Amino acid sequence: xDIVVLDGFTLNPGDLSWxxxxxxxxxxxxxxxxxxxxxxxxxxxxxxxxxxxxxxxREIDQLPKLQYIGLCSTxxxxxxxxxxxxxxxxxxxxxAYSTNSVAQLVFAHxxxxxxxxxxxxxSVKRGDWAKxxxxxxxxxxxxxLDSLTLGIIGMGQIGQAVARIARQFGMKILYHDLxxxxxxxxxxxxxxxxxxxxxxxxxxxxCPLTPETRQLxxxxxxxxxxxxxxxxxTSRGQLIDEKALxxxxxxxxxxxxxxDVLATEPPGPDNPLLxxxxxxxxxxxxxxxxxxxxxxxxxxxxxxRCFLDGKPINLVR
Numbered sequence: 001x002d003i004v005v006l007d008g009f010t011l012n013p014g015d016l017s018w019x020x021x022x023x024x025x026x027x028x029x030x031x032x033x034x035x036x037x038x039x040x041x042x043x044x045x046x047x048x049x050x051x052x053x054x055x056x057x058r059e060i061d062q063l064p065k066l067q068y069i070g071l072c073s074t075x076x077x078x079x080x081x082x083x084x085x086x087x088x089x090x091x092x093x094x095x096a097y098s099t100n101s102v103a104q105l106v107f108a109h110x111x112x113x114x115x116x117x118x119x120x121x122x123s124v125k126r127g128d129w130a131k132x133x134x135x136x137x138x139x140x141x142x143x144x145l146d147s148l149t150l151g152i153i154g155m156g157q158i159g160q161a162v163a164r165i166a167r168q169f170g171m172k173i174l175y176h177d178l179x180x181x182x183x184x185x186x187x188x189x190x191x192x193x194x195x196x197x198x199x200x201x202x203x204x205x206x207c208p209l210t211p212e213t214r215q216l217x218x219x220x221x222x223x224x225x226x227x228x229x230x231x232x233x234t235s236r237g238q239l240i241d242e243k244a245l246x247x248x249x250x251x252x253x254x255x256x257x258x259x260d261v262l263a264t265e266p267p268g269p270d271n272p273l274l275x276x277x278x279x280x281x282x283x284x285x286x287x288x289x290x291x292x293x294x295x296x297x298x299x300x301x302x303x304x305r306c307f308l309d310g311k312p313i314n315l316v317r
Contacts, residue, residue, distance in 0.1 A: 109258025
């Protein structure tokens with residue numbers, strides 16, 4: 001089989017191995033592929049492995065040998081799955097590989113907003129502690145999580161992992177999910193979206209991007225939040241109206257935000273969140289611990305192996 005990896009660098013910048021994938025066929029691996037070179041590089045491919053490369057109907061129509069598209073991600077919106085199905089091209093994804101890593105970054109952002117570890121460390125290095133008249137000082141309010149309310153929007157595997165960590169901090173859990181969930185802890189309270197925004201001290205987003213969830217965080221819902229509340233997003237950037245969030249932060253309508261995703265990635269220099277008050281942004285790294293990427297690699301290879309054996313798994317349609 002002719003296997004082409006079009007954008008392999010983020011999965012494997014050099015600390016993992018492609019060896020198991022290479023055992024499944026002739027394998028060409030590109031770190032990155034610009035849009036104008038997708039057809040050229042994939043024209044003979046029977047198997048495509050991609051992460052964020054867009055494979056639309058146009059590309060599918062020009063890749064006559066293509067049998068399989070393997071996504072190095074859970075989301076599959078970069079592939080025109082209907083066009084793939086029409087050509088009998090299998091499309092697979094990788095569910096649930098980064099649950100614990102994403103939940104970990106959620107609390108990295110929450111704890112950063114509560115303790116400001118980096119800012120206090122930099123203050124000490126500037127000599128502020130050496131000059132202090134007292135044995136300690138703090139430049140920001142220090143916030144204890146115990147008894148605060150965490151609102152989780154999207155109670156899938158990641159949302160539930162976040163809830164388990166929050167419980168260990170003594171937080172109360174509210175959640176909203178479009179599905180009827182039967183196996184959720186009875187101590188977690190299911191409520192409507194507006195109540196989540198109104199009652200929570202921290203709101204964290206863990207829902208997929210759909211027409212219904214696009215910009216679910218908007219001016220109206222931000223206006224419902226407490227002025228002391230934080231917003232966390234490790235899901236999809238398009239869930240948030242970024243201009244509305246920047247305005248809410250700059251005007252002190254909410255206290256802070258921790259974001260790992262933005263509507264456009266990488267962001268343009270005019271993104272208002274880059275200069276918004278108390279807005280902390282990480283470059284889409286929640287999924288990227290080595291442990292999570294190794295699990296991702298293992299499933300990508302196993303998905304393809306199962307397809308070649310005639311027993312496909314993790315098909316997206």
